[in-house]
Amino acid sequence: MTTSELTRRTAEDMLGGEPDNATLRRFLHGLPGVDAVGLEQRSAALGTRSIKTTSKAWALDTIVRLIDLTTLEGADTPGKVRSLVAKAMNPDAADPTTPLVAAVCVYGDxxxxxxxxxxARHGDPDHGGVSVAAVATAFPSGRSSMAIKLADTREAVAAGADEIDMVIDRGAFLSGNYALVFEQIVRVKEACRREDGSYASLKVILETGELNTYDNIKRASWLAILAGGDFIKTSTGKVAPAATLPVTLLMLEVVRDWYRLTGEKIGVKPAGGIRTSKDAIKYLVLVAETVGEDWLQPHLFRFGASSLLNDVLLQRQKLRTGHYSGPDYVTID
Structure with a gap:
């Protein structure tokens, strides 16, 4: 049985029928509505804790290990990518104990x-390597034919990408064409298949800033998981607002509920706008309090960021040299 066949069977069991528009609409619109006030209050409360001195070093190192170091600009060059990789492999030349980041994230070409x-550093970040993630499927708009999206994905995987960050068709989703979005995710996942039969990991970007409501974000998260996504990701980083604490908390709650139903662990990746250690640690708290600290490893949680690493390294240096005067952090008990 192929991965797509298994995904469809799992979806049919969950939905009680074929994943067509009527069945998906019945399921997705039957989900409990999001208590927006409660969601925002809980995320705000989790972001106001203080941190023990003994936990600071662990928290900073954990952030580094979970970063997808990213460059996604039209002016990217091979030289810029090589510089990014050099930073990924040696984040702090003054401190050889600094962990490696999880991945570098680049355009497919x-x-x-x-x-x-x-x-030789190219490998599984859970075992000391650095992955290569590629954005695909006409990132960031997603506006292209299915044939181009699949070719985009296959080319990146063939070139050595370990992870594919795809964008959903937000227009199709917002118009209620859930079956089309489901089918596209299933087919992109199948396009992640390598020659040896293994699969690149698939992160499904919801672009939450364009989905308008928490209920839509919840439905899109469920849809992406039903269709076989290995990760659900907030944003491309090209649309404001990008990652926020309430949205990430909501996505973590969906992942938690899926795990309780199926026993399968799905990853979450907030991306865009997370620039400081103080902010990043708030996300660690969301993870620890919502799905548990088991999720604080590269195959289950990532930060999509281009500038976050610099601030984390600065805070590590201050902590190491005894001249730490950074902001108050939040606790991970």
């Missing part, structure tokens, strides 16, 4: 340069 630059 930059994948070969990232793979080449990583060399």
């Amino acid at each position: 930059m994948v070969p340069y990232a793979v080449e630059a990583l060399g």
